[in-house]
Amino acid sequence: MRHERSTKPQAAPSSLLQSSFRCIACLVIVFSTGFSGVAIAVTGDESESSSLKQGPLCDGAASSPTMFAPRSRPAQQILDITWLVIGIVGALGVIVMAMIVFSIIRYSHKQGDENRDEDEPPQIYGSNPIELAWTVLPILIVFVLFMVSARGIFEIEKETPPEGSLEVTVVGHRWWWEFDYPEYGFVTANELHIPIGDDGAEIPTFLSLQSADVIHSFWVPQLAGKTDVVPNRDKNHLWLQPNMAGKYVGQCAEYCGGAHANMLITVIVEPESEFKKWVAEQQKPAVEDSKVAKGRHVFERTACINCHTIRGTVANGTFAPDLTHFMSRTVIGAGAAPNEPKYLRQWIHDPQTIKPGCDMPAMKLTNEEIELVCAYLETLK
Amino acid sequence: MSTMDQKNQGLQSHAPGATFATRLHEWIATSDHKKLGVMYVTAGLIFFLIGGFEASMMRWQLSWPGLNVVGPEEFNRLFTMHGTTMVFLVGMPILLGVANYFVPLMIGARDLAFPRLNAFGFWLFLFGGLLLYYSYFGAQGLYGMGSSPDVGWFAYAPLTEKTFSRGHSTDYWILGIGISGFGSIATGINLIVTILCRRCPGMSLMKMPLFVWLMFIDAILIMIAMPPLTAAQVMLLFDRWLGAQFFDTQDGGSAVLWQNLFWFFGHPEVYILILPAFAYVSEIIPVFSRKVIFGYPLMVAATIAIGFISLGVWVHHMFALGLSPMVNAIFMGSTMLIAVPTGMKMFNWIATLYGGRILLHTPMLFSLGFLTQFLLGGLTGVMLAVVPFDWQVSDSYFVVGHFHYVLFGGLVFSIFAAIYYWLPKVSGRMLDEKIGKWHFWLLFIGFNLTFGPMHVSGMLGMPRRIYTYQADRGWELWNLLSSIGVLFQIAAILFFTYNVLNSLFRGKKAGDDPWDAWTLEWATTSPPPEYNFKEIPVVHSRRPLWDEKHPEDPDWKYE
Numbered sequence: 001m002r003h004e005r006s007t008k009p010q011a012a013p014s015s016l017l018q019s020s021f022r023c024i025a026c027l028v029i030v031f032s033t034g035f036s037g038v039a040i041a042v043t044g045d046e047s048e049s050s051s052l053k054q055g056p057l058c059d060g061a062a063s064s065p066t067m068f069a070p071r072s073r074p075a076q077q078i079l080d081i082t083w084l085v086i087g088i089v090g091a092l093g094v095i096v097m098a099m100i101v102f103s104i105i106r107y108s109h110k111q112g113d114e115n116r117d118e119d120e121p122p123q124i125y126g127s128n129p130i131e132l133a134w135t136v137l138p139i140l141i142v143f144v145l146f147m148v149s150a151r152g153i154f155e156i157e158k159e160t161p162p163e164g165s166l167e168v169t170v171v172g173h174r175w176w177w178e179f180d181y182p183e184y185g186f187v188t189a190n191e192l193h194i195p196i197g198d199d200g201a202e203i204p205t206f207l208s209l210q211s212a213d214v215i216h217s218f219w220v221p222q223l224a225g226k227t228d229v230v231p232n233r234d235k236n237h238l239w240l241q242p243n244m245a246g247k248y249v250g251q252c253a254e255y256c257g258g259a260h261a262n263m264l265i266t267v268i269v270e271p272e273s274e275f276k277k278w279v280a281e282q283q284k285p286a287v288e289d290s291k292v293a294k295g296r297h298v299f300e301r302t303a304c305i306n307c308h309t310i311r312g313t314v315a316n317g318t319f320a321p322d323l324t325h326f327m328s329r330t331v332i333g334a335g336a337a338p339n340e341p342k343y344l345r346q347w348i349h350d351p352q353t354i355k356p357g358c359d360m361p362a363m364k365l366t367n368e369e370i371e372l373v374c375a376y377l378e379t380l381k
Numbered sequence: 382m383s384t385m386d387q388k389n390q391g392l393q394s395h396a397p398g399a400t401f402a403t404r405l406h407e408w409i410a411t412s413d414h415k416k417l418g419v420m421y422v423t424a425g426l427i428f429f430l431i432g433g434f435e436a437s438m439m440r441w442q443l444s445w446p447g448l449n450v451v452g453p454e455e456f457n458r459l460f461t462m463h464g465t466t467m468v469f470l471v472g473m474p475i476l477l478g479v480a481n482y483f484v485p486l487m488i489g490a491r492d493l494a495f496p497r498l499n500a501f502g503f504w505l506f507l508f509g510g511l512l513l514y515y516s517y518f519g520a521q522g523l524y525g526m527g528s529s530p531d532v533g534w535f536a537y538a539p540l541t542e543k544t545f546s547r548g549h550s551t552d553y554w555i556l557g558i559g560i561s562g563f564g565s566i567a568t569g570i571n572l573i574v575t576i577l578c579r580r581c582p583g584m585s586l587m588k589m590p591l592f593v594w595l596m597f598i599d600a601i602l603i604m605i606a607m608p609p610l611t612a613a614q615v616m617l618l619f620d621r622w623l624g625a626q627f628f629d630t631q632d633g634g635s636a637v638l639w640q641n642l643f644w645f646f647g648h649p650e651v652y653i654l655i656l657p658a659f660a661y662v663s664e665i666i667p668v669f670s671r672k673v674i675f676g677y678p679l680m681v682a683a684t685i686a687i688g689f690i691s692l693g694v695w696v697h698h699m700f701a702l703g704l705s706p707m708v709n710a711i712f713m714g715s716t717m718l719i720a721v722p723t724g725m726k727m728f729n730w731i732a733t734l735y736g737g738r739i740l741l742h743t744p745m746l747f748s749l750g751f752l753t754q755f756l757l758g759g760l761t762g763v764m765l766a767v768v769p770f771d772w773q774v775s776d777s778y779f780v781v782g783h784f785h786y787v788l789f790g791g792l793v794f795s796i797f798a799a800i801y802y803w804l805p806k807v808s809g810r811m812l813d814e815k816i817g818k819w820h821f822w823l824l825f826i827g828f829n830l831t832f833g834p835m836h837v838s839g840m841l842g843m844p845r846r847i848y849t850y851q852a853d854r855g856w857e858l859w860n861l862l863s864s865i866g867v868l869f870q871i872a873a874i875l876f877f878t879y880n881v882l883n884s885l886f887r888g889k890k891a892g893d894d895p896w897d898a899w900t901l902e903w904a905t906t907s908p909p910p911e912y913n914f915k916e917i918p919v920v921h922s923r924r925p926l927w928d929e930k931h932p933e934d935p936d937w938k939y940e
Contacts, residue, residue: 064855065842067773078769085767089760096727096756103734104749107670108741119671120931121738125939126676126729134728135679135721142717145767150710152769157706209703214540215636217701217776221842225772228702231539232630233637236703249854253701253776253844255533257540258453261847335851357453 056200057271060244065221071248071269072223073202073241074156081152088145156225158239161206166194169208170238172216172229174256175263175358176321176334186282187309189321190334191266194240195275202241203272209236214257220250220267228254242269251335258357264335278328285312286324287379295376298369307360310380320360326380333358344374412496413911414481417503419807421478422800424507425471429793431514432466433874435459437867440831444864446852456848457531461554462513464534468650469558470510472788475796476657477502477568480596483803484572486902486909487590489581489918494574502567509561516553530554533846535647536617538628538639543621552621555614562607562614569603572596581901583920587681588940590900590923591674594681595660598688602649602656605692610646613639637702644695652691654788656684658755658795659726662748665802666730668898669745670737673936676729677923683722683729690719700771709768716766723759727752742896743817747798750825754790758783761836776846779839785832797824797877804881805895809907810888812880820876827869834859834866899924 062069070076161167170192171178180187194205209218211231218238219226227238252263270278299305300314307320315323321334330339336355337343347354348370350362365373399407408416439459442450451459481499485492493499516529530550532541541551576597580589589597617639619625626632628639667674674680696704696712730752739745761783765771774780797820805811838859843850850856894903903926905914922928922936 066855067840067842075773078773081767081769082764082773085764085770089764093756093760096731097753099731100734100749100752100756103731103737104739104741107734107737107739109738119738121671121736123673123936123939124675124732124736125673126679130732131676131679131725131729135725138721138724142720145763146714146717149713149767149769152767153706153710153713156769156772157709159705211630214545215537217844219776219842219844221773225769226701226775227772230630230636230703232633232635233703249851250842251844251847255457255537255540255846257545258457260457261453261849264851 056196056244058245060222060242060246060269061248062222065249067221069222071242071244071246073204073243074224074239075222076243077152077156078225081149084148085145088141092141156239158206159235159237161237162204162239162241165204165206165239167206167208168192168194169210170218170229172209172211172213172218172252172256173319174213175252175259175355177218177263177265178212178321181279181282184279184283186279186324187322188282188325189329190264190331191268191329193268193270193275193278194242195272196242196245196269198271198273200243202243204239204241207238207240208234209238210234215254216252216256216263217254218250218265219253220248220265222248223250223267223269226253240267245269245271249335259336259355262333262336262355262358264331266331266335281328281381282325284325286310287381288312289379292372292376292379295372295374298365298372299376302363302365304363304373323377323380326377328381341374341378344377345370348373412492412500414485414493414496414499415807415909415911417499418478418480418482421474421481421503421506424510425473425475425478428466428470428474428510430874432463432471433870435463435466437871439463440864440867442848443850443860445861446850446854446857448849451848453848454531457533457846458529460846461530461533465513465530465554465558466510467788468534468654469561470506470513472654472792473561473565474506474510476599476654477506477565479657479661479796479799479803480572480599481568482807483902484575484593484596485579486905486913487593487900488576488579488584489901489914489920490575490579491913491917493571494579495571498567499571502564502571505564505567506561509557509559509564512560513553513557516550516557519549519553535643536639537643538617538620538636539630539634541617541621541639542629542631544629544631552618555618559611559614562611565603566607566611569600569607572600573604576600581917581920587678588920588923591663591677591680591684592660592900595656595663595684598684599653599656599660602653602688602691606646606649606653609642610650613642613646616642637699640699640702641695644698647698648695649691651784651787652687654792655755656687658751658792659684661795661799661802662730662751664898664900665744665748665798666733666752668802668896669740669742669748670734671740672733672737673924673927674729675732676725677940679725680729683725686722687719690715690722694719697766697771700768701775713766713768717763720759720763720766727756727759742801743812743814743821744798744802744896746818746821747794747801750821751791751794751798754786754794754828758786758790761786774839776844777839778835778843778845781845782832782835782839785828785835789832790828794824794828797821800881802896803902804884805888805891806902806907806909808885808888809891810884811891811895812884812888816876816880816883820873820880823869823873823876827866827871827873830866830869831863832866834862838863894926897930899926899930901925904929 060071067079070079167183169180169182171180177190178187179189179192195203197203209227209229211229213231216229217226218229223240223242224238227236230236246269248267250265252260305315305317307317309316309318309322309324311324332339332343332347333351333355348363351358351360352362411417438451439456442448442456528550530553532546532551536554540546576593616627620627620629626634628634628636630636663674694712694716696708697716700709765783801812801817838856841855843856891907893907901918904918918925922940924936928935928937
């Protein structure tokens with residue numbers, strides 16, 4: 001044994017102690033940050049899931065669009081797998097980190113006497129059994145992880161609609177969402193309504209994902225994982241099966257250019273009876289109100305109609321959201337602002353001040369015209 | 382062997398009193414692997430400061446919801462340029478530079494096999510980088526958005542098509558990266574030939590330092606991975622200017638094709654970047670543990686395994702793309718598999734620490750920082766391989782946190798370790814230990830504070846590449862913490878810059894072998910003479926200097 005711990009009185013232990021404390025302190029900071037983060041995310045979930053006990057028709061939206069508060073079957077399945085993964089990986093992490101920290105603390109040495117040849121520790125070149133152990137053990141762990149996750153993939157990734165699903169075609173546009181309900185024959189935008197049984201029974205929804213321009217990604221974490229919306233590839237699907245009513249938020253998760261950050265998604269899960277009422281409303285043509293005929297006239301003679309559709313009028317553009325039942329939505333600009341008179345006026349005056357980079361230009365209307373158009377739009381219930 | 386006139390060689394090889402023009406000419410016209418190595422690393426560090434500035438601006442903008450420090454256009458340019466810079470203009474040149482400098486020294490050679498090709502590679506890289514940055518003056522971006530590239534560093538089609546990216550900024554991205562890519566391929570081939578043909582007598586492949594093994598596999602990966610990127614870029618250029626339709630989805634092209642081609646380059650690229658980190662710590666950890674590396678043959682085998690498997694995992698970047706469950710499952714398997722050889726390396730490093738006499742000098746601190754942070758980055762990598770989990774966090778801040786733990790916590794920390802370890806050989810002067818420790822601890826705290834919380838905000842639903850976010854999403858705290866961490870990192874980088882400049886002019890003389898190390902580069906002077914070794918050394922083991930220092934107990938008895 002060439003290795004002999006230095007027995008010089010003061011310096012060695014103090015520096016050993018110092019470095020150990022530094023290591024431990026820093027690791028504690030790092031780990032506590034990480035773990036408290038996860039803990040808070042999860043406690044958020046716990047307090048939310050207490051409302052689950054109050055029944056599936058209460059609002060299930062969590063304080064964040066977090067994957068830890070799943071309100072839909074696929075999201076729940078993903079979370080189940082995630083806990084297993086966190087368990088395995090976390091245990092490995094703690095063990096290996098402990099090995100590193102232990103080795104550092106146990107074998108740290110005072111600096112300054114490193115040139116003393118007699119201090120060189122024994123040279124260990126390797127050990128076949130030990131190395132074999134840490135080759136085989138990880139293979140076994142990986143195998144288990146693989147089997148569990150592979151089953152999850154095949155369960156969650158559905159290529160055909162489950163029995164009795166509502167089918168909706170989602171078309172990603174820069175930078176808003178079109179929702180097409182072919183069964184019911186209408187198109188809406190930015191707010192997806194889907195049903196849950198009046199008794200809380202789960203009703204599956206099957207989304208067909210298409211893109212009008214570049215790649216987007218549909219992500220509402222509380223309801224499902226994300227799936228990309230790829231142009232010229234119309235075979236992407238996403239399956240939702242909510243178990244709790246509520247208004248869930250998410251957003252486009254694939255960079256798609258200028259206003260990507262403001263391409264938000266709202267999904268409203270509502271009891272089937274309310275959903276049916278909403279569908280009936282959406283199927284009607286636009287409200288006609290002679291009191292706002294002037295506003296409608298302004299709308300119809302400006303470029304608005306090139307991009308927007310209002311069913312029953314000359315406006316039949318498809319580059320921008322359908323406005324037939326504009327007032328039934330709670331947001332404007334795909335979630336960039338709430339649908340309130342103040343923001344609506346600002347939006348029509350100059351959308352770039354609310355959603356920079358979006359494709360709608362300032363329409364250069366006079367204040368009077370803006371008032372007229374807004375009054376008209378506000379009748380489109 | 383360190384005579385005075387050898388001391389006058391190397392970096393200071395010009396005649397004393399030479400004019401500025403002569404010195405400049407000497408550097409520009411050089412084909413000396415050491416000068417080129419120094420230029421590579423210097424250029425890489427300058428680009429590192431630029432890329433760091435871009436990142437700091439982004440963190441400022443994201444520190445609170447609804448800020449308007451930079452608008453969406455500028456933000457999109459910032460993250461595109463940050464990613465492109467850090468991968469192609471920081472990671473690549475620094476790893477090639479360090480390999481350039483030390484591979485010949487470690488194998489007892491006088492230069493790389495093709496010195497002029499080497500110089501050619503460097504200048505391609507540099508001008509590719511400058512061309513990319515010239516876009517700030519010369520280009521136009523996505524519709525209505527000026528100057529530099531703004532399509533993200535992986536430039537997904539069809540956003541890069543003429544329809545959406547109308548100006549020239551994407552062309553600058555293609556040409557800048559393409560040109561520097563040719564330089565990387567040239568240097569990769571050069572390294573392979575050098576390692577195969579220029580080893581000193583006695584140095585069989587299995588007697589090479591692990592550094593050389595890792596750079597060998599790295600160079601092979603460069604040679605395999607870069608051409609698909611270059612090809613894809615040429616195809617994109619055809620699309621944009623010659624009316625081809627490879628990726629033009631409005632004309633029957635395929636967005637998936639670009640992702641396959643890009644990630645077929647992109648994932649090996651991640652290993653191209655991380656293998657050098659393994660290379661540095663595989664040299665530094667043994668020296669500062671005063672022990673031989675544990676399980677050398679397994680380390681070599683693991684390196685080769687990583688090289689192979691890394692070519693078959695690229696689809697894990699595309700799990701959310703809607704490919705079939707079978708494809709997803711297969712690539713999940715291969716991705717998890719790569720954790721096995723990586724784990725072997727981790728365990729062997731720990732086994733090297735175990736029972737050693739650990740000296741916590743700055744290079745070792747950074748190596749240990751690498752070890753802990755790469756462990757976390759590796760484990761979140763295993764989590765991301767699990768496809769269902771990936772469906773939630775792919776393209777979210779969780780991924781951003783993950784790959785910064787690998788590439789910043791791993792690669793950049795190991796680069797700092799390498800600089801503290803090898804700069805004394807390059808300049809002949811030591812870096813200051815005390816400032817080095819300030820540098821380490823500030824960076825360690827700042828790094829973890831910035832990138833740790835990103836895992837949380839990602840799991841809370843925050844996607845990457847957004848320039849702002851709504852106040853009601855519960856992401857404020859995590860983003861604020863991330864941004865505060867940047868302040869620590871900036872302070873750390875200031876300490877580092879001061880330390881390097883101070884050392885170059887006023888640093889303590891290093892001597893030939895300041896760390897009492899074992900590989901051949903420490904057998905020559907600091908800085909090494911132009912010809913590296915007066916006589917080509919002859920080696921008998923993996924640690925020739927150990928044999929010399931311990932003639933009674935040489936390594937070759939055990940290998």
